Structures are given as C-alpha cells and as structure tokens.
Amino acid sequence: xxxxxxxxxxxxxxxxxxxxxxxxxxxxxxxxxxxxxxxxxxxxxxxxxxxxxxxxxxxxxxxxxxxxxxxxxxxxxxxxxxxxxxxxxxxxxxxxxxxxxxxxxxxxxxxxxxxxxxxxxxxxxxxxxxxxxxxxxxxxxxxxxxxxxxxxxxxxxxxxxxxxxxxxxxxxxxxxxxxxxxxxxxxxxxxxxxxxxxxxxxxxxxxxxxxxxxxxxxxxxxxxxxxxxxxxxxxxxxxxxxxxxxxxxxxxxxxxxxxxxxxxxxxxxxxxxxxxxxxxxxxxxxxxxxxxxxxxxxxxxxxxxxxxxxxxxxxxxxxxxxxxxxxxxxxxxxxxxxxxxxxxxxxxxxxxxxxxxxxxxxxxxxxxxxxxxxxxxxxxxxxxxxxxxxxxxxxxxxxxxxxxxxxxxxxxxxxxxxxxxxxxxxxxxxxxxxxxxxxxxxxxxxxxxxxxxxxxxxxxxxxxxxxxxxxxxxxxxxxxxxxxxxxxxxxxxxxxxxxxxxxxxxxxxxxxxxxxxxxxxxxxxxxxxxxxxxxxxxxxxxxxxxxxxxxxxxxxxxxxxxxxxxxxxxxxxxxxxxxxxxxxxxxxxxxxxxxxxxxxxxxxxxxxxxxxxxxxxxxxxxxxxxxxxxxxxxxxxxxxxxxxxxxxxxxxxxxxxxxxxxxxxxxxxxxxxxxxxxxxxxxxxxxxxxxxxxxxxxxxxxxxxxxxxxxxxxxxxxxxxxxxxxxxxxxxxxxxxxxxxxxxxxxxxxxxxxxxxxxxxxxxxxxxxxxxxxxxxxxxxxxxxxxxxxxxxxxxxxxxxxxxxxxxxxxxxxxxxxxxxxxxxxxxxxxxxxxxxxxxxxxxxxxxx
Numbered sequence: 001x002x003x004x005x006x007x008x009x010x011x012x013x014x015x016x017x018x019x020x021x022x023x024x025x026x027x028x029x030x031x032x033x034x035x036x037x038x039x040x041x042x043x044x045x046x047x048x049x050x051x052x053x054x055x056x057x058x059x060x061x062x063x064x065x066x067x068x069x070x071x072x073x074x075x076x077x078x079x080x081x082x083x084x085x086x087x088x089x090x091x092x093x094x095x096x097x098x099x100x101x102x103x104x105x106x107x108x109x110x111x112x113x114x115x116x117x118x119x120x121x122x123x124x125x126x127x128x129x130x131x132x133x134x135x136x137x138x139x140x141x142x143x144x145x146x147x148x149x150x151x152x153x154x155x156x157x158x159x160x161x162x163x164x165x166x167x168x169x170x171x172x173x174x175x176x177x178x179x180x181x182x183x184x185x186x187x188x189x190x191x192x193x194x195x196x197x198x199x200x201x202x203x204x205x206x207x208x209x210x211x212x213x214x215x216x217x218x219x220x221x222x223x224x225x226x227x228x229x230x231x232x233x234x235x236x237x238x239x240x241x242x243x244x245x246x247x248x249x250x251x252x253x254x255x256x257x258x259x260x261x262x263x264x265x266x267x268x269x270x271x272x273x274x275x276x277x278x279x280x281x282x283x284x285x286x287x288x289x290x291x292x293x294x295x296x297x298x299x300x301x302x303x304x305x306x307x308x309x310x311x312x313x314x315x316x317x318x319x320x321x322x323x324x325x326x327x328x329x330x331x332x333x334x335x336x337x338x339x340x341x342x343x344x345x346x347x348x349x350x351x352x353x354x355x356x357x358x359x360x361x362x363x364x365x366x367x368x369x370x371x372x373x374x375x376x377x378x379x380x381x382x383x384x385x386x387x388x389x390x391x392x393x394x395x396x397x398x399x400x401x402x403x404x405x406x407x408x409x410x411x412x413x414x415x416x417x418x419x420x421x422x423x424x425x426x427x428x429x430x431x432x433x434x435x436x437x438x439x440x441x442x443x444x445x446x447x448x449x450x451x452x453x454x455x456x457x458x459x460x461x462x463x464x465x466x467x468x469x470x471x472x473x474x475x476x477x478x479x480x481x482x483x484x485x486x487x488x489x490x491x492x493x494x495x496x497x498x499x500x501x502x503x504x505x506x507x508x509x510x511x512x513x514x515x516x517x518x519x520x521x522x523x524x525x526x527x528x529x530x531x532x533x534x535x536x537x538x539x540x541x542x543x544x545x546x547x548x549x550x551x552x553x554x555x556x557x558x559x560x561x562x563x564x565x566x567x568x569x570x571x572x573x574x575x576x577x578x579x580x581x582x583x584x585x586x587x588x589x590x591x592x593x594x595x596x597x598x599x600x601x602x603x604x605x606x607x608x609x610x611x612x613x614x615x616x617x618x619x620x621x622x623x624x625x626x627x628x629x630x631x632x633x634x635x636x637x638x639x640x641x642x643x644x645x646x647x648x649x650x651x652x653x654x655x656x657x658x659x660x661x662x663x664x665x666x667x668x669x670x671x672x673x674x675x676x677x678x679x680x681x682x683x684x685x686x687x688x689x690x691x692x693x694x695x696x697x698x699x700x701x702x703x704x705x706x707x708x709x710x711x712x713x714x715x716x717x718x719x720x721x722x723x724x725x726x727x728x729x730x731x732x733x734x735x736x737x738x739x740x741x742x743x744x745x746x747x748x749x750x751x752x753x754x755x756x757x758x759x760x761x762x763x764x765x766x767x768x769x770x771x772x773x774x775x776x777x778x779x780x781x782x783x784x785x786x787x788x789x790x791x792x793x794x795x796x797x798x799x800x801x802x803x804x805x806x807x808x809x810x811x812x813x814x815x816x817x818x819x820x821x822x823x824x825x826x827x828x829x830x831x832x833x834x835x836x837x838x839x840x841x842x843x844x845x846x847x848x849x
Contacts, residue, residue, distance in 0.1 A: 049124075063110055064105065167217060229243075375412075
C-alpha cells in the first residue's frame with residue numbers, strides 16, 4: 001500500500017511516551033474459514049448493498065457461538081449446516097461495535113468437523129474511502145455518477161462482509177457480483193461466468209474463478225464504467241490497465257511498466273506469478289496511493305494515468321515506482337503474508353526497497369538509487385531521530401493502532417535497512433535467500449521473529465548489527481577520529497565503540513565514512529576532516545550520493561544542536577558547481593525547512609537572498625527550455641530550480657514566469673508539463689486575487705487529475721490573508737476530491753507564517769467535518785503533520801497537545817506526539833542559532849574591508 005510532518009512545557013514532552021494501548025483480543029480459533037462463497041449486489045443509487053455469505057468452515061472444538069469481524073453491517077439471518085446434518089439457525093447476533101466483532105449464538109453446540117455458515121446481510125456503500133465504498137466520477141457527458149469500489153487494508157473487509165478479518169486467517173474465495181449490465185465488474189480472479197439475473201433483466205451475475213488461499217485484506221471488487229488497454233507479459237500473464245472512459249491512452253505507460261515488471265520479479269524471486277491475470281485500475285476517490293489487492297491492484301488516478309502531452313517527468317517516475325511497489329507485493333505480502341500487523345514492515349519495507357530495484361531495471365536513466373537516499377533514507381533518519389519514533393517492528397493490537405504505523409519507519413527505514421543488508425551480503429546471496437523464503441512460506445504467513453528471511457539472507461555468524469540511536473534532542477552519533485590510510489575499508493561495527501587506525505594519507509586526500517550512503521546512521525566529522533571533504537564537493541570527485549549524504553547529515557546535526565547551522569550554510573555554498581538533480585533536490589528541501597524556520601524571524605528576506613544566490617548559477621545554466629539530448633533528470637532539475645528561484649523572488653525568473661503564464665492562459669503557447677508547477681507556484685507566490693481566480697479557473701477546466709492536483713498543491717503559496725482563507729474554503733469544496741483536501745490545506749500551512757496560522761485555525765474550526773471524513777485513516781495523520789509541524793514556538797506545542805486531548809484521534813496519536821516534539825525542536829533551534837545565522841547572512845553580503 002502505500003505510500004506516507006516562556007517555557008511552560010510539560011515534562012511529558014521530553015520523555016519517550018508511547019500512545020496508550022487499547023485492550024484487544026484476537027479472534028478465537030475454534031471456528032475458522034476454509035472457503036468464502038460470497039455474493040454481493042450493490043445499489044449504485046441508494047448506496048447500499050445486499051450480501052449472501054456461504055462459508056465452508058471447520059469447527060476445531062465444539063462451541064455454541066461463532067465470533068467474527070463485522071462493522072457497519074446488519075445481519076438479517078444466520079445459520080450453520082454441519083456436513084451431512086440439519087441446518088441450525090442462529091438465535092442471536094451480539095455486535096461488539098467498539099471491537100468491530102459480532103458473536104453469532106446457536107441453540108446447541110456446533111460439533112467438531114466441517115460445515116457451512118450461511119449469513120444474509122445488508123450494508124452501506126459509504127463515502128469514507130474504506131471498506132466497500134462509493135467513488136464519485138463525472139461521465140464523459142458531464143453527468144455525476146458513482147462506482148462501487150473496495151479498500152480493505154488494514155481492517156476493513158469486515159465492512160463489506162462478516163469475516164475473520166486477520167491476515168493469518170487465510171481462505172479461498174468464490175465471488176459473485178450482481179451488477180447493472182452496462183457496468184464493468186472486476187475482482188481478484190478472472191470471470192468464469194456472466195449471465196442475466198433471473199429477477200431483473202437490467203442486472204447480470206458475474207462469477208469469478210476461485211482465488212488461491214489468501215488474506216481478507218487483499219480481496220477486492222470494483223463495479224463501474226472503465227475503458228482498458230491490455231497486453232501479455234513475456235511469461236504469459238494477461239495485464240490490463242483500466243482507466244476512466246475515454247482515457248484508455250493514459251493507461252499505456254503503466255501497462256508498459258507492468259509488463260516489464262512482472263517478468264523481472266518472476267526472474268528475481270524464481271517464483272512464478274500465481275494468478276492468470278492482473279488488473280491495474282484507476283479509482284477516482286482513493287485515500288492511499290495504491291493498494292496491492294491480489295490480481296486487482298487499485299490506484300489513485302495520479303499514480304496510474306500518464307498523458308504523453310500533459311504529464312510531467314516526476315509523474316511518470318511516480319507511476320513507475322508505485323506500479324513496481326504494488327506488483328512486488330503480489331509475491332511479498334500476498335503470496336507470503338505477515339502473520340499480524342506487528343510485522344507490517346516486512347511487507348512495506350521490502351516493497352519500498354525493491355520498487356527502486358525494479359525501476360532501475362526498467363529506467364536506468366532515472367538514477368533512481370540516488371533518489372532513494374533523498375526520498376526514503378534521509379526521511380527515515382529524520383523521523384527515527386525523534387524521541388517519539390518507534391522500532392521498525394511495533395506491537396499492534398486494536399485496529400485503531402494499525403493505521404499509525406503506515407509511516408516512514410515501516411516503509412522508508414524498513415527499505416533502508418534492507419538496502420544496507422543487500423549491499424552487505426551481495427545480490428546473488430540475497431536472491432537465493434528471497435527464493436528460499438518465498439518457497440517455504442508461500443500461501444502462508446511469516447513474522448519477523450521466525451523469519452526464514454534472515455536465516456536465508458544471513459548465514460554468516462559474524463553479522464551482528466548494533467544501532468546507536470541518534471536523538472535530535474540529545475544525539476549520540478558516530479564521531480570518528482581517524483589517522484587515514486586506505487582507499488576502501490569495510491568494518492563491521494559489532495560493539496558500542498571502536499577505533500580504526502589508518503596510515504599514510506596525504507594532506508590533500510580526504511576520508512569519507514559510509515561511502516555510497518548505505519549504512520543507516522548519521523556521521524559527525526571533526527572540523528578538519530570536514531574541511532578536507534569540501535574540495536571533493538566542489539570538484540565533484542565525491543560521488544553524488546555522498547555529496548548529498550554529507551550535506552544531509554550536517555543539516556540534521558545542526559537541527560540537533562551538535563553543530564552551528566552556519567557550518568551547514570558554509571557547506572551549502574560549496575555546491576555552486578553541482579550538476580546532480582537529487583543533490584539539488586535534497587539541498588532545496590533542507591533550505592525549505594530553514595526558510596520555514598526563519599519565517600518566525602524578522603530576517604526571512606535574507607535567507608531568500610541566500611537561496612537566490614545559491615540557485616542562480618544553475619538556473620542560468622539550465623535556462624527555461626529543454627535542449628536536444630537532455631533527459632528525465634534534466635527536466636526534473638529545471639522544474640526544481642525555477643520553482644525555487646521563483647518562490648524566493650528572483651526577479652528575472654518571476655518576470656519570465658508571468659510572461660509564460662499569460663501566454664499559457666491566453667492559449668498562445670501552452671506550458672510544457674514540466675514547467676507548469678514552477679510557473680504556477682511563482683505567479684501565485686507573488687500574485688493577487690486575479691491570479692488566484694485565473695488559477696481556480698484553470699483547475700475547473702482541467703480534465704486530468706494530475707493537473708488538478710498540480711494546481712491544488714501550489715494554491716497555498718498566495719500571500720494575502722483574505723486569499724489564503726479563500727484557498728482554505730476551496731479545500732473543502734466539491735471541486736476538490738476528498739483525498740486531495742489534505743494537500744491543499746498542507747500547501748497553505750507550508751507556504752508562510754501567515755498560512756500556517758490560518759491553516760491550523762481552519763483545521764480546528766472544521767475538525768468535526770475533517771475527522772468524520774478521514775477517521776481512522778492515515779490521511780488524518782498526514783493532515784495534522786502538514787498543518788502543525790512547522791510551528792516554532794514552545795506554547796504551540798502545548799496548544800496542539802491540548803487540542804488533541806480534547807479532540808482525540810486514536811490513529812494519529814503518535815503523529816501528534818511527533819509534531820509536538822518537532823515544534824519544541826524548532827523552537828530550541830531558533831533560540832540557539834537565529835542570531836548566528838542572521839550575522840552570517842549579513843556578513844556574506846558585507847563588502848570586504
């Protein structure tokens with residue numbers, strides 16, 4: 001699945017407090033399913049559905065009750081038919097709504113052996129983007145219609161049918177959908193029968209083949225209107241990409257990626273893909289980025305659809321990564337499944353690592369492993385430095401606790417640790433280990449503890465990994481002092497501390513620790529070692545990933561108070577000749593954090609000047625228009641640099657952006673997709689109400705979700721308080737899809753001090769509506785992080801903590817803690833370094849004496 005921010009502080013902030021755990025008991029094991037025969041009939045007008053379940057179950061010990069998961073479903077009748085025996089009607093249904101369970105009571109004990117559990121039930125096609133829900137779309141004729149779609153991970157299959165909704169309770173599924181005859185009906189398996197419904201000539205019964213044994217959270221069905229493109233992979237699997245009607249062309253890129261990816265994974269794992277087909281489908285209203293349902297993978301439109309003319313390079317890359325991630329899950333997650341949500345990182349960490357391996361195979365020109373360091377590795381280190389971080393593996397009980405671990409630790413730290421391990425033992429042994437693991441556990445469940453994965457991967461006795469935590473509040477970091485010698489030396493740190501002596505290194509030579517930025521740790525160099533590395537940055541003799549890692553480590557150390565931020569600014573100035581997109585991207589991101597921090601001071605303009613000075617040379621070199629021979633990374637770099645210069649108020653960039661924007665709006669010269677984000681951002685940042693109105697008009701006219709999202713993400717850049725409010729109101733309007741409201745509000749909060757205050761007030765004022773929309777999902781965590789993470793005043797941490805004490809959001813408890821900690825760290829950082837930063841920024845402009 002995915003893919004996801006006067007000291008009167010209570011002491012509890014400084015302590016490592018974990019969210020309170022709610023009492024929770026897993027389902028009893030006296031009855032478990034072997035096969036679900038499931039028939040569902042959705043009503044796309046009244047937003048309800050009728051269901052019939054006939055499940056073959058095994059009673060392992062006599063009992064007079066059956067406990068299952070069930071939420072927002074009304075059971076009408078239930079009975080049990082023992083094999084070869086008489087039907088026994090259930091005499092009571094006791095719903096435990098808090099635990100999302102139902103207990104079916106029977107008048108006499110159900111004896112050991114097999115039998116059929118029959119349940120008739122009704123439910124609601126909800127609008128919460130979870131369970132069996134409705135997704136709103138506009139038909140090609142402009143009519144509002146609804147599809148019925150599913151999202152079951154982590155614990156929402158129980159909203160579509162009563163079931164044993166735990167990943168370890170696997171069964172096979174025979175699914176039948178009764179749907180309008182003019183709609184497409186899809187499920188995990190291929191269609192084996194389609195016939196008219198006996199009672200209604202407008203309906204058809206669509207029956208799907210029996211699934212392999214699988215977990216409930218991977219079951220899926222979709223009923224709606226779609227076009228598709230199809231192809232067969234070289235190993236014989238039918239691949240289809242389903243798109244909105246009239247947009248089949250936009251499925252071609254994902255189809256190409258999928259047909260390359262399946263054989264790549266078949267070969268890498270030496271285990272064939274076990275289903276006859278795989279469908280990838282774009283869903284209009286979708287909370288996550290995508291979901292790996294076995295054989296029917298669901299996506300946000302922006303994670304699947306690519307328009308050759310109107311999609312930018314970063315969108316193509318995103319689609320490639322998400323397709324690679326979800327298809328990896330078809331083996332790692334679907335064929336072998338985690339035993340419980342505690343082991344989620346096995347699923348997500350692995351898929352988040354191998355998606356890069358896959359994209360590197362399909363698109364070597366993306367230099368994707370360098371991008372991994374900026375997108376995943378450093379992001380995970382940042383979150384892991386907080387007191388309120390968590391181990392890769394987290395004990396999870398109650399369903400409300402599951403959503404909060406879909407975070408950068410499970411995904412990005414998991415992926416970074418697997419990358420480190422892969423690098424350590426080598427690709428050949430790693431692949432052998434993967435194969436042994438998948439063969440042993442296929443169609444079963446695995447946990448971290450009994451994980452043959454580690455036995456398979458690490459057979460050498462000497463591997464002992466020890467991690468020293470780097471706290472941002474008081475961090476112990478690897479602080480080496482070396483007498484250098486070798487060209488390359490590999491040391492396994494298997495104790496708390498070690499000293500390595502290197503001899504005969506000349507004064508003009510440098511030492512780089514953690515070459516390739518593979519080891520998952522921060523490095524603090526002595527001043528002289530750091531000084532000796534600067535020429536390696538300027539002359540580019542350090543590889544890009546190390547130039548990036550060095551800068552990122554230093555930035556993190558400055559935030560933690562271990563070095564002055566001025567040291568980082570001096571280092572950043574050494575990047576004047578930098579050609580690499582990912583290095584610039586990471587620099588830009590960190591300067592964004594600093595700019596946001598300094599918006600709380602009266603010298604915010606000076607840091608803008610620093611940004612303009614740093615980015616102007618590369619901006620001049622790149623220019624506005626792509627040149628012959630340029631590739632994917634040049635397009636990404638141009639977009640990044642022009643956006644950074646425009647936002648920072650670089651006059652020539654602003655003037656050119658305004659000129660090109662006017663031509664674009666007037667229809668004289670359409671902006672290339674890669675220039676739209678930087679131009680939109682620049683004109684809005686320095687724009688007025690007319691600019692905002694024009695942008696909202698462009699949003700309304702846009703036929704493609706990618707373009708709508710592109711505009712939504714930058715609307716918050718507008719400066720005037722009344723216009724900021726207008727953008728916030730727009731976020732909750734019908735014009736913005738429910739999952740995208742978060743990025744509009746987040747864009748406002750991230751753009752200015754004024755925006756941050758307004759966004760936080762807006763979230764508080766509209767909390768009931770927002771919480772009702774995203775309750776229990778990770779979007780609520782993202783909303784909170786984007787809104788409050790940038791504050792830098794101690795009292796704001798108190799205010800945020802107190803608001804969420806009186807407005808509890810169980811799935812976001814950990815996020816609230818992390819945000820409060822970040823606010824305190826920002827405040828401390830500002831107090832500690834603001835004056836020194838100010839002086840440095842003034843001095844660098846002072847004429848030499």
